[in-house]
Amino acid sequence: VKIVIVGSGAAGATAAQFARKSNREAEIVLLSRETYGEYSKCGMPYALSGVVDSFEKLIEYPPAWFQRMGIEIRPGSSVRGIDAPARSLTVGSPSGDEESLHWNTLILATGARTRIPPIKGATRPDGRPVEGVYTLRTLDDARAIDEALAGPKRCLIVGAGLIGLEVAEAVMARGKNTDALVGVVDIAPHLLPGMIDEDIARVVQKAAAGHCVPFMLCSAVTSIRQDDGIRAELHAVASDDRSEIAADMLIVAAGIAPEVELARAAGCCIGTCGGIVVDGRCGTSVDGIYAAGDCTEYKDFITGRLAAVGLGSVAVRQGRVAGTNAAGGDDSMPRGLLNSRTTRLFGLEVAAVGPTLAQLKQDGIEPIVGKATGSSLPEYFPGGMSITAKVLAHPDDGRILGAQVIGEEGAHLRANAFAAAILNRMTIEEFSKLETCYAPPVAPTFDVITLAAEAARMRWKRGASPAS
Amino acid sequence: VKIVIVGSGAAGATAAQFARKSNREAEIVLLSRETYGEYSKCGMPYALSGVVDSFEKLIEYPPAWFQRMGIEIRPGSSVRGIDAPARSLTVGSPSGDEESLHWNTLILATGARTRIPPIKGATRPDGRPVEGVYTLRTLDDARAIDEALAGPKRCLIVGAGLIGLEVAEAVMARGKNTDALVGVVDIAPHLLPGMIDEDIARVVQKAAAGHCVPFMLCSAVTSIRQDDGIRAELHAVASDDRSEIAADMLIVAAGIAPEVELARAAGCCIGTCGGIVVDGRCGTSVDGIYAAGDCTEYKDFITGRLAAVGLGSVAVRQGRVAGTNAAGGDDSMPRGLLNSRTTRLFGLEVAAVGPTLAQLKQDGIEPIVGKATGSSLPEYFPGGMSITAKVLAHPDDGRILGAQVIGEEGAHLRANAFAAAILNRMTIEEFSKLETCYAPPVAPTFDVITLAAEAARMRWKRGASPAS
Numbered sequence: 001v002k003i004v005i006v007g008s009g010a011a012g013a014t015a016a017q018f019a020r021k022s023n024r025e026a027e028i029v030l031l032s033r034e035t036y037g038e039y040s041k042c043g044m045p046y047a048l049s050g051v052v053d054s055f056e057k058l059i060e061y062p063p064a065w066f067q068r069m070g071i072e073i074r075p076g077s078s079v080r081g082i083d084a085p086a087r088s089l090t091v092g093s094p095s096g097d098e099e100s101l102h103w104n105t106l107i108l109a110t111g112a113r114t115r116i117p118p119i120k121g122a123t124r125p126d127g128r129p130v131e132g133v134y135t136l137r138t139l140d141d142a143r144a145i146d147e148a149l150a151g152p153k154r155c156l157i158v159g160a161g162l163i164g165l166e167v168a169e170a171v172m173a174r175g176k177n178t179d180a181l182v183g184v185v186d187i188a189p190h191l192l193p194g195m196i197d198e199d200i201a202r203v204v205q206k207a208a209a210g211h212c213v214p215f216m217l218c219s220a221v222t223s224i225r226q227d228d229g230i231r232a233e234l235h236a237v238a239s240d241d242r243s244e245i246a247a248d249m250l251i252v253a254a255g256i257a258p259e260v261e262l263a264r265a266a267g268c269c270i271g272t273c274g275g276i277v278v279d280g281r282c283g284t285s286v287d288g289i290y291a292a293g294d295c296t297e298y299k300d301f302i303t304g305r306l307a308a309v310g311l312g313s314v315a316v317r318q319g320r321v322a323g324t325n326a327a328g329g330d331d332s333m334p335r336g337l338l339n340s341r342t343t344r345l346f347g348l349e350v351a352a353v354g355p356t357l358a359q360l361k362q363d364g365i366e367p368i369v370g371k372a373t374g375s376s377l378p379e380y381f382p383g384g385m386s387i388t389a390k391v392l393a394h395p396d397d398g399r400i401l402g403a404q405v406i407g408e409e410g411a412h413l414r415a416n417a418f419a420a421a422i423l424n425r426m427t428i429e430e431f432s433k434l435e436t437c438y439a440p441p442v443a444p445t446f447d448v449i450t451l452a453a454e455a456a457r458m459r460w461k462r463g464a465s466p467a468s
Numbered sequence: 469v470k471i472v473i474v475g476s477g478a479a480g481a482t483a484a485q486f487a488r489k490s491n492r493e494a495e496i497v498l499l500s501r502e503t504y505g506e507y508s509k510c511g512m513p514y515a516l517s518g519v520v521d522s523f524e525k526l527i528e529y530p531p532a533w534f535q536r537m538g539i540e541i542r543p544g545s546s547v548r549g550i551d552a553p554a555r556s557l558t559v560g561s562p563s564g565d566e567e568s569l570h571w572n573t574l575i576l577a578t579g580a581r582t583r584i585p586p587i588k589g590a591t592r593p594d595g596r597p598v599e600g601v602y603t604l605r606t607l608d609d610a611r612a613i614d615e616a617l618a619g620p621k622r623c624l625i626v627g628a629g630l631i632g633l634e635v636a637e638a639v640m641a642r643g644k645n646t647d648a649l650v651g652v653v654d655i656a657p658h659l660l661p662g663m664i665d666e667d668i669a670r671v672v673q674k675a676a677a678g679h680c681v682p683f684m685l686c687s688a689v690t691s692i693r694q695d696d697g698i699r700a701e702l703h704a705v706a707s708d709d710r711s712e713i714a715a716d717m718l719i720v721a722a723g724i725a726p727e728v729e730l731a732r733a734a735g736c737c738i739g740t741c742g743g744i745v746v747d748g749r750c751g752t753s754v755d756g757i758y759a760a761g762d763c764t765e766y767k768d769f770i771t772g773r774l775a776a777v778g779l780g781s782v783a784v785r786q787g788r789v790a791g792t793n794a795a796g797g798d799d800s801m802p803r804g805l806l807n808s809r810t811t812r813l814f815g816l817e818v819a820a821v822g823p824t825l826a827q828l829k830q831d832g833i834e835p836i837v838g839k840a841t842g843s844s845l846p847e848y849f850p851g852g853m854s855i856t857a858k859v860l861a862h863p864d865d866g867r868i869l870g871a872q873v874i875g876e877e878g879a880h881l882r883a884n885a886f887a888a889a890i891l892n893r894m895t896i897e898e899f900s901k902l903e904t905c906y907a908p909p910v911a912p913t914f915d916v917i918t919l920a921a922e923a924a925r926m927r928w929k930r931g932a933s934p935a936s
Contacts, residue, residue, distance in 0.1 A: 010913075043848060043908045051909070057848040313906035316913045334901050342905035351905050380511060380525040412905035413881035416915065417888050419903055424892035433802045435887055437810035437819050437880035438781035440511045441519070445478075445784045447884065 001026040003326050004089060004103040006079055006262060010312050011293025012109030013038035013061055014319030016071045022329035028071045029101065031091060035075040036139055037062040042312045044142040049170035055139060084266040084286055105288050105326035108263050108276060109319065112256035112294035113137060120223035132230050133250045136163060148249050149174060156232055156247035158221050159254035160186035161194060165345050167251055168213055182247050185216045185234065195341055196350060197357045200390060200404045207346035224250060256310060258295045271297040273308040280332045282322035290326050292318035301336030302354050302401050303363055311341060340419050342412040351415035354402025354422055357392060367392040367401055370428065370456025374448040376410060381440045385409060389452040391428060398427040398460055414449050428453040469494040471794050472557060472571040474547055474730060478780050479761025480577030481506030481529055482787030484539045490797035496539045499559060503543040504607055505530040510780050512610040517638035523607060552734040552754055573756050573794035576731050576744060577787065580724035580762035581605060588691030600698050601718045604631060616717050617642060624700055624713055626689050627721035628654035629662060633813050635719055636681055650715050653684045653702065663809055664818060665825045668858060668872045675814035692718060724778060726763045739765040741776040748800045750790035758794050760786035769804025770822050770869050771831055779809060808887045810880040819883035822870025822890055825860060835860040835869055838896060838924025842916040844878060849908045853877060857920035859896060866895040866928055882917050896924040
């Protein structure tokens with residue numbers, strides 16, 4: 001059996017590892033465009049900030065590790081063609097040679113690229129960014145930004161999502177000069193628009209204000225021109241105002257687009273989110289071809305519709321399933337994506353699971369909303385920290401659809417409890433009565449997760465019109 | 469409608485509050501033996517240690533609070549008789565008067581008393597402890613211990629359960645002299661025997677060793693005599709050795725016994741654990757009489773059998789249900805007790821839910837065991853803390869029966885996720901695939917809770933004989 005894996009990111013590297021675990025005999029070839037082996041993309045903002053003290057530390061599995069596992073890793077490979085019926089790939093090596101590679105099963109883990117929004121002057125004809133414009137997708141991208149930030153640079157960030165804010169905090173943490181960050185621009189009216197609701201985002205924004213982050217929301221960079229650095233034209237959508245910002249570099253973190261050229265050439269079904277459609281076994285529409293990670297789309301647990309996979313955690317889980325199945329084993333994903341997500345920004349841990357309020361409304365669901373803020377300890381006990389939980393539930397049956405948690409600590413672990421609840425279709429009624437742990441030095445009698453569910457339940461019982 | 473509540477602990481006080489919330493017209497009488505109103509019993513070890521800086525801070529709802537809520541609280545009351553068919557109580561007031569009190573619904577929240585094991589010379593004929601012997605059940609108990617500890621006293625603690633260890637840590641924290649704590653004695657072979665398994669207890673014991681706590685396990689204090697302080701005879705059960713320890717005071721924390729005299733006189737069914745049997749609506753076997761808190765026993769979610777309620781968190785939840793129902797509302801408990809429990813000892817947070825391994829074995833179940841230790845952050849990220857999770861699952865269907873978590877932080881929130889899983893009869897297979905939150909500054913790709921489930925799943929798949 002020969003298993004070929006394209007891509008050595010979280011999904012591809014995990015697939016290789018689990019293919020090996022499931023099948024000690026199989027020939028496993030891991031094609032990697034880069035030369036580092038597998039590294040943590042999610043960790044890159046922290047190597048930029050200096051919290052992680054070198055880029056090398058982000059490399060979790062160097063090429064030698066794969067070799068020790070009996071996985072033939074080929075760094076610097078580029079896939080130039082595919083003949084799916086013949087189960088064969090054309091692969092270019094770093095030396096320029098071209099080779100035909102046969103597979104019994106193929107795993108596509110081609111990842112995604114940074115999507116550059118339509119900013120006049122920001123890209124070359126081939127789509128790559130011009131000088132002074134950066135994206136953060138690969139370790140080489142991160143190193144380029146690191147070099148650019150070494151001097152006293154004014155940095156403008158496009159995108160107030162997860163990556164944009166993590167990079168913004170990193171830029172400020174380097175803190176050579178106070179005006180290192182001249183702006184964080186987003187077309188959305190609040191921070192982290194895909195991740196959390198506006199009310200929770202305001203808590204993050206308030207914390208960021210203490211760090212003097214210059215947010216420019218409801219705004220877009222429409223064009224840039226090179227003139228003693230970069231002059232970026234900013235369009236404030238609501239007021240239709242246009243202004244100009246001077247910067248030395250632009251970092252674009254405004255979302256990703258799945259890399260699916262190879263899958264498309266192989267005849268794999270591409271979904272409405274632009275990703276390779278996979279089932280619970282990570283199979284594509286083409287027999288013998290599996291896919292995993294950011295290049296795929298998979299069923300959302302709540303909506304039942306296909307959704308883009310854009311989380312490292314899901315990539316690893318899919319990689320495991322794809323690798324196991326491609327090697328003749330049997331593994332499968334849960335019934336759908338929960339999109340459990342978290343980060344730490346400006347001293348706050350933020351976590352969420354399931355759709356946001358805006359996403360539910362787009363789906364025509366006006367959820368029951370419950371929110372509670374409480375201390376992590378009983379009132380009389382010193383050292384308690386404030387934590388806020390918000391829960392969204394279906395107005396028909398009260399089952400929990402999504403949740404968001406924010407506080408200095410413990411947000412993601414609370415979101416994990418909500419994840420278990422959502423997966424089991426628990427209602428706010430049941431969840432409000434969850435027997436949580438209590439002890440004065442550890443936790444109050446009722447955790448905010450149950451209080452948020454209780455607030456939603458009370459609202460539901462009163463038959464109040466769903467909150468906006 | 470007249471609602472009479474006997475006992476103003478967590479259960480009784482909460483019952484009064486929710487009776488009032490459910491029924492604005494009802495006459496509510498709250499009979500309290502003590503004079504403080506409602507205070508946190510669980511917080512008392514921390515007022516002893518000085519972490520909470522006064523005993524007054526433990527009073528969450530003073531008598532005036534109840535009065536403001538329109539609840540007639542009667543501090544210093546003693547109930548002297550009951551005529552259940554006539555729905556009437558005989559109540560003694562602090563001034564010595566006696567009064568007959570009629571009820572429409574009665575809530576018994578009489579709590580429990582400290583069980584003093586058979587130690588010759590430790591108790592008076594009426595069962596109360598002799599001079600130099602202390603228990604910790606009421607605020608007055610706590611104050612008495614506080615006064616006794618004010619001088620340089622050698623303290624011997626009987627019981628290495630939750631309360632015993634919390635008090636042991638408090639005694640050491642006061643730290644006037646290094647030999648303030650001369651011993652913590654327990655008949656069990658490991659710490660926290662009812663709470664966690666031996667392997668997890670060893671982690672606590674190792675942490676305690678750093679604090680030089682003198683444990684005397686597999687041992688019992690069999691008798692004491694007063695002789696220039698207290699001479700306690702210690703019986704080491706395994707070796708049958710007997711020795712003597714000199715101490716100035718003995719603190720007995722070896723479990724509790726439900727206070728059910730009144731319930732028994734009322735004709736309420738008393739269960740095998742010695743508690744008042746209640747259903748999910750906190751009803752007793754006598755019409756119109758409800759009960760809540762440590763005086764009750766309720767169905768265990770896993771075993772389906774009646775189990776003693778000994779947790780403040782459950783007392784509050786039952787109080788709410790009893791109060792609401794007694795006032796004509798409608799509320800109920802979850803299908804059974806999960807016994808979610810936690811504490812912080814010697815720098816470690818310990819949490820557990822469901823039966824321990826020993827308890828399952830007593831029930832004839834040889835569970836599948838999975839255990840995992842990991843860091844709270846990815847390896848390359850600074851500041852990660854070690855955390856261990858252990859899961860116990862049913863060998864027939866793999867459903868999770870219990871879990872234990874220990875680490876510097878985040879143990880109880882992980883136990884809460886397990887609680888949601890157990891309540892929904894999730895299997896280790898499903899739980900191992902739970903989509904947990906991931907971000908380098910917050911959490912690793914797989915949380916230890918899923919890794920423990922995965923370890924159990926692997927063991928199960930291999931069909932290995934259940935672990936001991």
